[in-house]
Amino acid sequence: MQPNYAAVIELAKTAGAAILEIYNRSEYTVVEKSDDSPLTEADLAAHDIISKGLPEILNVPVISEESSAPDQSERASWKQFWLVDPLDGTKEFIDRHGEFTVNIALIEEGQPVFGLIYAPVTDECYYGGNGKAFCKIGDEPAIAIKASNPNVQIGEFNRIRVLGSKRHGTDELNRLCDKLEERVASVERIAVGSALKLAFLASGQGEVYPRFGNVSEWDIAAGHAILRCVGGDILSLQYESLRYGNKPSMIVPGFFALGQIEFDWRTLLLA
Numbered sequence: 001m002q003p004n005y006a007a008v009i010e011l012a013k014t015a016g017a018a019i020l021e022i023y024n025r026s027e028y029t030v031v032e033k034s035d036d037s038p039l040t041e042a043d044l045a046a047h048d049i050i051s052k053g054l055p056e057i058l059n060v061p062v063i064s065e066e067s068s069a070p071d072q073s074e075r076a077s078w079k080q081f082w083l084v085d086p087l088d089g090t091k092e093f094i095d096r097h098g099e100f101t102v103n104i105a106l107i108e109e110g111q112p113v114f115g116l117i118y119a120p121v122t123d124e125c126y127y128g129g130n131g132k133a134f135c136k137i138g139d140e141p142a143i144a145i146k147a148s149n150p151n152v153q154i155g156e157f158n159r160i161r162v163l164g165s166k167r168h169g170t171d172e173l174n175r176l177c178d179k180l181e182e183r184v185a186s187v188e189r190i191a192v193g194s195a196l197k198l199a200f201l202a203s204g205q206g207e208v209y210p211r212f213g214n215v216s217e218w219d220i221a222a223g224h225a226i227l228r229c230v231g232g233d234i235l236s237l238q239y240e241s242l243r244y245g246n247k248p249s250m251i252v253p254g255f256f257a258l259g260q261i262e263f264d265w266r267t268l269l270l271a
Contacts (some may be wrong), residue, residue: 001080001130003058003106008116009125011134012102013054015046016120018100019087021097023120030094036136036159038090039066041238043105046102058106062246065218075245080108083244085218087192091167098122099166099193105221110243115225117199126199128229135203145203147230147259153207154185161188163197172212180268198223201259202230208265212237217250223257233261239270 022028022042033039047066054062063069064084098121106114114129125136136142146259153159160180177187190206197209221244224234234242237254258265
């Protein structure tokens with residue numbers, strides 16, 4: 001069952017408004033979580049709004065970054081659940097870069113079937129389900145989005161656009177870019193914060209997003225759902241499918257996010 005898209009967008013915008021109210025203050029509280037990552041008042045405000053609002057849209061369990069995930073045995077009995085990162089890109093929030101998002105996904109039988117990524121600063125909302133994906137900016141009508149065709153980028157522009165984090169550059173990523181330069185085309189590296197990388201990939205602003213460090217399932221589930229609507233996917237570093245909520249840990253040890261799965265990425269990424 002798909003949720004009411006308009007209701008989820010409105011909820012994300014309400015959470016986004018609460019985030020911006022705190023973002024625009026001269027001071028706010030920041031503490032460190034047990035994993036040394038930062039937690040702000042904005043994370044908690046957005047969590048409270050979303051975790052209360054989602055069951056009113058579709059009454060299934062909610063897992064949020066800012067709440068304790070139930071044991072695997074309990075999660076395994078759920079046919080559907082919401083998977084939420086109330087404020088993805090907390091460090092970008094703290095540094096006032098503006099590239100932070102609200103991420104909301106609906107998981108069914110371990111697969112992301114609906115996803116929404118909302119950027120409060122720019123009022124951009126990317127969302128998708130049932131094989132269709134859209135971008136809605138402010139009060140403008142939503143427009144359909146589609147992924148970039150790597151063959152066109154290579155043939156017409158002699159380039160592959162590789163999306164990556166502003167904070168997590170790695171030797172593995174550098175080696176992959178060197179390999180793409182050698183075998184395919186010039187590499188244009190685009191550094192973006194938070195889940196916006198996945199939103200940009202789904203909307204044709206890049207071709208591939210490799211990640212060689214750990215992330216959590218709530219970081220990528222919304223973008224994964226949107227990517228699937230435009231012919232893309234997120235695969236493990238072994239080029240295998242991902243499932244959500246069915247492992248003891250909700251950590252994903254790296255991945256390849258692809259705008260178009262039909263392109264022969266396997267040869268390039270695994271060789």
